[in-house]
Amino acid sequence: MAYFIVLPFFAVLLVVLQRTLLDLVFGGRIGIEVSLILVVWAGFHLDMLRGGVLAFFLGFLLDCLSGTIMGLTTFVYVMLFVLSSLLSPRVYGERMLFIMAYVFLCVMLEGLFIFAVYWFIYGTDVSESLLRTTLPQALVAGVLSPAVFTLFNRLGGGVYAGEAR
Amino acid sequence: MFKKYLAVIVAFILIAVSLVILSQSLRRPGSPGIMKKLVFEVTAPVERGIHSSVDSVGGAWKRYLFLVGLEEENRELRKTIAALQGEVNYYREMSLEGSRLRKVLALEDSTVYPTIAARVVGNEGSSPFRTILINRGSRDGVKDGLPVISPDGVVGRVIEASWNYAKILLVTDYNSNIDALVQGSRAQGILQGGGQRLSRLKYVQRTEEVKVGETVVTSGLGGMFPKGLMLGTVARADKKDPGLFQTIEVVPSVDFSKIEEVLVLQTEKE
Structure with a gap:
């Protein structure tokens, strides 16, 4: 229960930090999508209810704050969480190289989905955004993901310990 | 029995709900909901606080350590x-x-x-x-x-x-389309945002003579923007591409x- 009480506050804090302090690190050019790394982490470490609600909430917050198509990030985050969840029993998700490659792939998948929505629904070609924004973003997220995973392992452990008490 | 299928049910519900939100938004863009308003009200003050702290630290650094005044x-x-x-x-x-x-x-x-x-x-x-x-x-x-x-x-x-x-x-978003005209040549078109790239002035006839450096302003058509507001300057105008229209790239005037x-x-x- 403590998890669901902490979740909204934690999610709001994470999203705000991502949009402010972390956005400043690269001068607003390349964002570090920590929220997406958290969704992937949740796919490997949390059950469907906890992780799913977390992914949904994070996506919804980002849609509300910066999205122009409501529900786009929410849908992508939920799908990436479910995909990671399905994959988790089949692979060992603690290997550094695997985490890096998988997070890279997830960010690229998110970019491709946004590209597809713009292409098929609005008839707008945003392919250059894939190269200029998504690719560097995916590389940065991939490189930083093992450290972020370690951080979430500790934070997640803390919440579980709190619940157990 | 229920516990066995709980994960599948939760996944199904979450995917369905997010798909409903997405399809509603695509069907009726810009319809504000109470949830969105609440999210703004909760998160914006926190963002504002962090922004002003960062700005004040950055401002103090610039003002006192570098060129004072x-x-x-x-x-x-x-x-x-x-x-x-x-x-x-x-x-x-x-x-x-x-x-x-x-x-x-x-x-x-x-x-x-x-x-x-x-x-x-x-x-x-x-x-x-x-x-x-x-x-x-x-x-x-x-x-x-x-x-x-x-x-x-x-x-x-x-x-x-x-x-x-x-x-x-912002005018640089891909979803932004504004009726515009080139000030010198009076060529009219639609200025579409280009994300990180330059904006594009679409649907300008090949017969129009548009020069690099010309100012692009709002045309007043469409009823949303008053006429004559600065949008940017023409960075590239060429007629190499086949078709009815020329390719015009515009640098937004706002940083x-x-x-x-x-x-x-x-x-x-x-």
Whole structure:
């Protein structure tokens, strides 16, 4: 229960930090999508209810704050969480190289989905955004993901310990 | 039995709900919901706090460790230049319009709209979506669709307004389409945002002679933006591509990474 009480506050804090302090690190050019790394982490470490609600909430917050198509990030985050969840029993998700490659792939998948929505629904070609924004973003997220995973392992452990008490 | 299928049921519900939100948004874009308004109201003050802390630390660093006084003066001068640039542009536009129509019509002075000054409280430069948050909402008279400007030119338009905050769709977003015209050649087109790239002026006939460096302003068509507001300058114009129209790229006049204060134009008649 403590998890669901902490979740909204934690999610709001994470999203705000991502949009402010972390956005400043690269001068607003390349964002570090920590929220997406958290969704992937949740796919490997949390059950469907906890992780799913977390992914949904994070996506919804980002849609509300910066999205122009409501529900786009929410849908992508939920799908990436479910995909990671399905994959988790089949692979060992603690290997550094695997985490890096998988997070890279997830960010690229998110970019491709946004590209597809713009292409098929609005008839707008945003392919250059894939190269200029998504690719560097995916590389940065991939490189930083093992450290972020370690951080979430500790934070997640803390919440579980709190619940157990 | 139920526990066995709980994960599948939860996954199904979450995917279905997110798909419903997405399809609703695609069908009826810009329809604000109470949840969105609440999210604005909760998160915007936190963002504002962090922004102002970062700004004040950064400002103090610049002011006291580097050129004391000069930086402030420079900022003021830049503001003045930007304001004058906008004014010159406005008068140039009015003059051109006047000389074309003097013989035909006696035009009334253009309406000056009331404005709402607002501070930018959220600006995520790295997001694929180009939006900003401002600290004025429906309580201050901000409504969906109202144009937002700065001394440098058009910033965008309001797409969602909660009680105290509003989200602005920048002119650089892919979803932004504004009726525009090139000031010198009077060529008309639609200025579409290009994300991180330059904006594109679409649907300009190949017969039009558009030159690099020409100013692009709002045409006043479409009813959303008043006529003559600065949008940017032509960076490239070529007719190499086959088809009815030429390719025109426009550099936006506003530097969106440094935007701090904006004005919302109350163009709607009460």
